[in-house]
Amino acid sequence: MPDTIATPDEFTERWVAPPNFRISPDFGLFQFELPPALEVLDAIRQDDEVRVTILGDLDPDLRSARTRAFRHAPVEDIAAWPFRLVHFHLARLYDGPLRGFHEQVMIPWRTFLSAHGFTWHRCAPALFISGPGGSSTYHSDQSHGLVWQVEGVKTFHSYLDPDQVLSAEAAIKGETTAEIPPLHDAATVQSVRMEPGDLLWSHILTPHWVTSESALSMSINLSHGGLCHHGHYADREVTVREHWDNNPDQAWLTDVRNTRY
Numbered sequence: 001m002p003d004t005i006a007t008p009d010e011f012t013e014r015w016v017a018p019p020n021f022r023i024s025p026d027f028g029l030f031q032f033e034l035p036p037a038l039e040v041l042d043a044i045r046q047d048d049e050v051r052v053t054i055l056g057d058l059d060p061d062l063r064s065a066r067t068r069a070f071r072h073a074p075v076e077d078i079a080a081w082p083f084r085l086v087h088f089h090l091a092r093l094y095d096g097p098l099r100g101f102h103e104q105v106m107i108p109w110r111t112f113l114s115a116h117g118f119t120w121h122r123c124a125p126a127l128f129i130s131g132p133g134g135s136s137t138y139h140s141d142q143s144h145g146l147v148w149q150v151e152g153v154k155t156f157h158s159y160l161d162p163d164q165v166l167s168a169e170a171a172i173k174g175e176t177t178a179e180i181p182p183l184h185d186a187a188t189v190q191s192v193r194m195e196p197g198d199l200l201w202s203h204i205l206t207p208h209w210v211t212s213e214s215a216l217s218m219s220i221n222l223s224h225g226g227l228c229h230h231g232h233y234a235d236r237e238v239t240v241r242e243h244w245d246n247n248p249d250q251a252w253l254t255d256v257r258n259t260r261y
């Protein structure tokens with residue numbers, strides 16, 4: 001069972017190195033009620049910024065038929081398909097299904113970070129919705145993530161000691177990415193069951209994968225690039241910044257531009 005942090009001092013102590021940790025709901029970071037996942041799905045599925053992957057062992061014709069129908073078929077039908085959807089530009093929804101999100105989530109969270117000595121280059125929300133069996137790939141992100149399970153149940157798997165599994169350099173090169181995780185010793189894995197309202201801090205450039213335990217699931221990830229406390233970056237962030245120094249053409253190719261999720 002991962003430990004849970006409940007105070008700003010514990011957050012300031014723990015953010016800098018893996019493993020991931022839960023953040024207690026008593027922390028009182030923000031309060032916001034999203035519409036039901038089905039309603040959000042229906043409202044955003046035609047947005048140009050939505051990225052959808054139809055999952056399952058389907059024949060190619062059915063897969064492309066579902067991909068075409070995703071925007072127009074009855075939303076209840078879509079919700080029964082195995083799929084995953086991500087939206088990285090939530091500000092487009094602030095006058096729609098996410099009205100109030102900026103004021104009630106982003107401002108309090110950024111205020112919390114700032115009040116406790118943090119600076120950052122990027123702090124942006126992403127929305128994930130998945131259908132039954134909508135597991136994620138095995139991957140790592142070039143950002144710290146505050147993962148907020150909004151609806152449904154998922155399990156977030158990562159490693160207790162990521163250094164033993166994948167170096168930061170290998171993570172930067174994308175050596176993590178695969179549809180499923182490699183064979184591993186279960187004792188090395190940290191699996192966190194996420195129920196609605198649960199919060200998890202996911203450390204930058206550490207390999208992870210998410211499995212779904214419910215029909216429809218919705219989560220939000222506040223992703224952070226260049227997070228820094230009193231001038232100090234996390235070790236894996238230092239590695240990515242050194243990588244950018246050596247490869248300036250790749251700089252700022254954040255996970256927003258990559259399609260891995």
Ligand SMILES: [Fe+2]
Binds near residue numbers: 139141
């Ligand atoms: Fe991720």
